[in-house]
Amino acid sequence: MHLRVALLGCGNVGRALLTLLAEKEAVLRERHDLTLGFTGGMTRSAGGWLLPEGTSAAELVSIGWPQGPAPAGAQAFGDDGAAFAAACPANVLVELTTLNPATGQPALESIRAALGAGRSVVTANKGPIAHGYHELRALAERQGVALRFESTVMDGTPIFNMVEASLPATEIRGFRGLLNATSNYVLGRMAEGASLEEAVAGAQRAGIAEADPSNDLDGWDASVKATVLANVLMGADLRPQDVVRDGLGAEAMRRAKAALAPGQMLKQIVEAERAGEGVRARVTLAALPPSDILAHTATGETALRLYTDTMGELTLVEGDGGPGQTAHGVMADLVAIARSWNSAPEQGRSDA
Numbered sequence: 001m002h003l004r005v006a007l008l009g010c011g012n013v014g015r016a017l018l019t020l021l022a023e024k025e026a027v028l029r030e031r032h033d034l035t036l037g038f039t040g041g042m043t044r045s046a047g048g049w050l051l052p053e054g055t056s057a058a059e060l061v062s063i064g065w066p067q068g069p070a071p072a073g074a075q076a077f078g079d080d081g082a083a084f085a086a087a088c089p090a091n092v093l094v095e096l097t098t099l100n101p102a103t104g105q106p107a108l109e110s111i112r113a114a115l116g117a118g119r120s121v122v123t124a125n126k127g128p129i130a131h132g133y134h135e136l137r138a139l140a141e142r143q144g145v146a147l148r149f150e151s152t153v154m155d156g157t158p159i160f161n162m163v164e165a166s167l168p169a170t171e172i173r174g175f176r177g178l179l180n181a182t183s184n185y186v187l188g189r190m191a192e193g194a195s196l197e198e199a200v201a202g203a204q205r206a207g208i209a210e211a212d213p214s215n216d217l218d219g220w221d222a223s224v225k226a227t228v229l230a231n232v233l234m235g236a237d238l239r240p241q242d243v244v245r246d247g248l249g250a251e252a253m254r255r256a257k258a259a260l261a262p263g264q265m266l267k268q269i270v271e272a273e274r275a276g277e278g279v280r281a282r283v284t285l286a287a288l289p290p291s292d293i294l295a296h297t298a299t300g301e302t303a304l305r306l307y308t309d310t311m312g313e314l315t316l317v318e319g320d321g322g323p324g325q326t327a328h329g330v331m332a333d334l335v336a337i338a339r340s341w342n343s344a345p346e347q348g349r350s351d352a
């Protein structure tokens with residue numbers, strides 16, 4: 001199987017993906033009979049290029065694109081991301097642009113354009129999945145193509161792929177987790193005696209926190225992830241603003257830390273449960289007793305516990321995550337697409 005791939009956005013994750021695919025080229029060929037050709041690339045500042053005959057990940061790494069030049073023989077493409085997604089000569093668009101938690105745009109529009117043109121999509125961007133999952137999935141089904149997004153929650157930790165492949169006919173009744181690494185890092189350092197400011201500065205030095213950590217500490221990042229999980233795994237139709245955010249933020253963290261009983265651990269917790277026909281989700285600061293498994297996650301870790309009707313409780317814990325793990329989830333999604341085409345060769349094989 002040869003996949004023609006176009007890459008929209010190539011920052012930390014995109015560069016890690018190219019490096020990983022170059023390293024794993026022989027494994028993908030020998031174990032999965034899979035080869036990849038990059039037929040297009042675009043970033044905001046470097047602009048776009050198209051190359052119908054394709055080039056390898058190793059070649060893109062070696063020329064240093066997008067800081068370096070586009071590959072030899074490529075034609076420049078001057079329009080926006082949605083036009084690129086519609087025009088690129090690829091079977092799969094890999095969408096790795098910046099998160100817009102409020103609307104999911106412009107990535108949502110790019111993904112619509114790719115699916116509408118009969119291309120499968122892999123994205124690590126939780127914005128468009130949180131804001132448009134049901135619509136995008138319906139479009140992908142109508143077009144007979146794939147929409148995969150493993151890396152939108154807990155980097156490349158296999159959540160969606162595990163549920164799809166290994167929990168057939170299972171109902172996910174709810175979930176509880178610790179999905180924001182920055183909050184866990186900051187609360188963990190505060191438990192060791194650091195002030196909030198020292199803990200945030202440490203998270204920034206470790207490359208976990210953004211320059212403005214309020215999205216993380218105020219629970220907004222966790223709300224977007226909770227929306228993706230609730231909509232995909234539980235059939236909900238939430239938007240991030242529907243997730244209740246309770247007692248969060250810097251001041252609440254200081255107060256909750258001061259009120260903590262001995263042995264308790266303070267964590268930012270995401271919870272979702274069925275409520276009538278719908279799903280109720282919330283993000284809160286919780287003082288966890290030592291008997292709670294989530295109390296034991298280390299500073300940079302994230303965790304998710306699923307409540308199921310077949311397997312009881314299942315808990316996934318990710319060690320320190322980052323662009324490398326996120327790239328792995330994207331690669332796993334590409335392999336999943338190739339596998340599904342091998343088993344149903346008439347599906348989603350647009351060679352546009």
Ligand SMILES: NC(=O)c1ccc[n+]([C@@H]2O[C@H](COP(=O)([O-])OP(=O)(O)OC[C@H]3O[C@@H](n4cnc5c(N)ncnc54)[C@H](OP(=O)(O)O)[C@@H]3O)[C@@H](O)[C@H]2O)c1
Nearest residue numbers: 009010011012013043044045096097098099124125322323
């Ligand atoms: N970093 C992680 O560990 C991680 C983990 C899970 C999920 N994710 C998600 O993965 C995605 C990529 O993350 P990242 O860390 O690689 O981000 P990043 O380093 O900021 O890179 C974003 C890339 O998207 C490009 N871009 C932004 N807007 C664009 C537009 N309108 N048209 C074309 N290109 C555009 C940027 O181009 P310029 O550089 O030219 O602006 C850059 O190449 C994000 O949605 C993020 O939330 C990341």
